[in-house]
Amino acid sequence: MGAKELPQGAFSEHVAVILPLSGRYANLAQAVLSGVRASHEAVTSSQRPILSIYDMGDSPESAWQKYQEAVEAGADIVIGPLTKEAVSQLTERQPLPIPTLVLNQPEGDLAASRQVILFSLQPEQEAARVADRAHARGHRRAAILAPRSSLGERLASAFSDQFTQQGGHVTSVQHYAPQATDFQAVLGRILAQNVDMLFLVASPEQGRMIQPQLRYLSTRHPPVYATSHIFDLGGVPRQDTDLDGIIFPDMPAVLGRSGVPDHDRLMRHGNPLWPRLVAMGFDAFAMIPELAMLQQDPQASHTGLTGQLRLDSQGRVVREPHWAHFRNGRPRPVQGQ
Missing domain, CATH: 3.40.50.2300 (Response regulator)
Structure with missing residues (x-):
C-alpha cells in the first residue's frame, strides 16, 4: 500500500493524536490535547473526523509503537508527538506511511519530506x-x-x-x-x-x-x-x-486579537496554566484541511490562534506573531x- 496523502481542502476521516498524557510531560500534553479537542468540537458535525487519542507515556521509544497502532487502526494523519526525543523516533524512520504533524523539532537535521510537517513553539x-x-x-x-x-x-x-x-x-x-x-x-x-x-x-x-x-x-x-x-x-x-x-x-489569541471566532472561549477550554499550548493544539488540528495548499503555495497562510501560519520549503510551520x-x-x- 502506498503512502497516504494530505486531504485537499477537507478534514481527513480519521485523525490520531499521540502525546505523553502520563508522566513528566502530562500537564503540557493535556493542554495541547485540550486545544485539539476544542478544535475538533468546532468542526461541523457532518465534517467532523474520528479522533483517536494515544498516550505514549514517558518513553520516547513508545512513540513509534503508538504510531504503528494508529496506522493499523486506519488513521489518515497523525498529530504529535510532543518532545524532541519522541519526534526523532518518528523522523528517523522516514518515509512515513501517513502524513504526520509533529509538535517539536527533531534532534539534528531533518531532510524535507511531504509526509512530515514540523510545528513547534521554539523560542x-x-x-x-x-x-x-x-x-x-x-x-x-x-x-x-x-x-x-x-x-x-x-x-x-x-x-x-x-x-x-x-x-x-x-x-x-x-x-x-x-x-x-x-x-x-x-x-x-x-x-x-x-x-x-x-x-x-x-x-x-x-x-x-x-x-x-x-x-x-x-x-x-x-x-x-x-x-x-x-x-x-x-x-x-x-x-x-x-x-x-x-x-x-x-x-494573537493571547493578546486578544485573534481572527478565530470565539477564541476567548476556546482558550479557556484548556489548562489555563498553559494557554499557548492550548492554542497550539487548536491550530494543529484546524490546519489539517489547508496543509496540502500550504505545501503547494509558500505564500498561502492559515489564520490561527498562534498567528499567521505558513509552511517553508523544509516543511516547517512559520508563525508570524x-x-x-x-x-x-x-x-x-x-x-x-
Whole structure:
C-alpha cells in the first residue's frame, strides 16, 4: 500500500493524536490535547473526523509503537508527538506511511519530506522574528542583554544570527547572573556602545528590574525588544508598568486579537496554566484541511490562534506573531503591525 496523502481542502476521516498524557510531560500534553479537542468540537458535525487519542507515556521509544497502532487502526494523519526525543523516533524512520504533524523539532537535521510537517513553539523562532522586525524598522546596531543560562545563550544566538544575516551588526553582547538585581553596570556598558536597539532576554520579574534601571540611566535609551517570555498572562498591570515601552511578539489569541471566532472561549477550554499550548493544539488540528495548499503555495497562510501560519520549503510551520508593547502595564497593539 502506498503512502497516504494530505486531504485537499477537507478534514481527513480519521485523525490520531499521540502525546505523553502520563508522566513528566502530562500537564503540557493535556493542554495541547485540550486545544485539539476544542478544535475538533468546532468542526461541523457532518465534517467532523474520528479522533483517536494515544498516550505514549514517558518513553520516547513508545512513540513509534503508538504510531504503528494508529496506522493499523486506519488513521489518515497523525498529530504529535510532543518532545524532541519522541519526534526523532518518528523522523528517523522516514518515509512515513501517513502524513504526520509533529509538535517539536527533531534532534539534528531533518531532510524535507511531504509526509512530515514540523510545528513547534521554539523560542528561537521568536528571537529570529524580533531580529526581522527590528531590521525592518531600520535598526542596524543592536545590543543583546541575556542571562547566563541555556535559554539565554540560545535566544541571544538566534537573534544575532538572524540580525546579522539581514545586514545588521550586533555591537555588544552582555550577560547577567539569573539572580542579579543590580543591572546598572551592564546597562552602562551597553549605552556606551551607541546602539540603536536592545534585545532583552528576560522573565517578567527580571524585566521589571531591568527596564526601570535603564530608564534611570538614560531617558533617551534605545528601544527595547523582547520575546513573549517578558509577558506573564497572570501579571498585575500596576506591577507591569515597570515594563512600559518594551516591544514583544506573542500569539494573537493571547493578546486578544485573534481572527478565530470565539477564541476567548476556546482558550479557556484548556489548562489555563498553559494557554499557548492550548492554542497550539487548536491550530494543529484546524490546519489539517489547508496543509496540502500550504505545501503547494509558500505564500498561502492559515489564520490561527498562534498567528499567521505558513509552511517553508523544509516543511516547517512559520508563525508570524502579533506585536505589542507595554503601556500602563498592559500589552497594547503596535501600530502598523
